[in-house]
Amino acid sequence: MSAALVRLREVASTQDELHRLAAEGAPDGTAVVAERQTAGRGSRGRGWVSAEGGLWLSVLWRPRPGDDPRLLSLRAGLAVAALLDGVGGLPLVQLKWPNDVIVDGRKVGGLLCEARWLGAELSWVGIGLGLNVRNPPPTDARIAAATLAEWRADLDPAALAAPMADVLARLGGRGTLTAEELSEWRSRDWLLGHRLAAPLAGVARGITSRGELRIETADGPRTVASGDASIVELA
Numbered sequence: 001m002s003a004a005l006v007r008l009r010e011v012a013s014t015q016d017e018l019h020r021l022a023a024e025g026a027p028d029g030t031a032v033v034a035e036r037q038t039a040g041r042g043s044r045g046r047g048w049v050s051a052e053g054g055l056w057l058s059v060l061w062r063p064r065p066g067d068d069p070r071l072l073s074l075r076a077g078l079a080v081a082a083l084l085d086g087v088g089g090l091p092l093v094q095l096k097w098p099n100d101v102i103v104d105g106r107k108v109g110g111l112l113c114e115a116r117w118l119g120a121e122l123s124w125v126g127i128g129l130g131l132n133v134r135n136p137p138p139t140d141a142r143i144a145a146a147t148l149a150e151w152r153a154d155l156d157p158a159a160l161a162a163p164m165a166d167v168l169a170r171l172g173g174r175g176t177l178t179a180e181e182l183s184e185w186r187s188r189d190w191l192l193g194h195r196l197a198a199p200l201a202g203v204a205r206g207i208t209s210r211g212e213l214r215i216e217t218a219d220g221p222r223t224v225a226s227g228d229a230s231i232v233e234l235a
Contacts, residue, residue: 053135067173106146199227
């Protein structure tokens with residue numbers, strides 16, 4: 001599938017525009033990209049600085065019978081990381097559970113999956129990606145930020161939009177991560193072995209096939225299905 005890509009100069013939020021198109025019947029794989037967002041958002045309602053020079057993209061995912069959306073954010077992270085590895089010239093692209101993209105220990109991007117329901121039935125999910133390419137990185141982020149241009153000054157966010165939309169449009173909806181996906185995540189797991197302050201105090205030990213974060217706590221191993229992981233120090 002090739003995503004139908006709507007390119008905009010400026011928009012409040014690519015997610016909001018995508019949800020509007022979805023409500024009007026836009027097909028699976030439709031994507032919206034903007035050169036600039038005036039009201040971009042990240043996870044948990046945080047604002048997302050979206051100046052010109054970055055990739056601000058949302059892709060429509062419509063479920064098929066039997067699809068499960070709960071692992072979309074993790075699968076989207078794996079797809080983004082693999083595509084960026086293929087670009088070349090970058091250090092290993094790592095992932096921070098559940099939705100951050102990390103290069104050289106700094107955040108270069110994040111993912112936001114927003115579902116819309118009709119009663120008890122899932123209608124669609126907007127998969128949002130914000131990626132620092134050659135825009136001024138935020139200076140007040142909780143994790144130090146970087147841009148891809150630090151390693152590849154020639155990268156063009158407009159040129160990245162179509163291939164990135166295509167890989168996100170092809171995401172599967174299986175209910176558990178495969179052994180291959182778990183292995184790939186482990187190879188990119190930025191939290192692995194770090195001591196955490198949240199969502200529980202302990203040491204990060206990877207993820208489960210259901211996408212839960214494993215944490216070795218003082219009271220034994222625990223799993224967490226959602227939350228915001230913050231690091232204390234290397235374990």
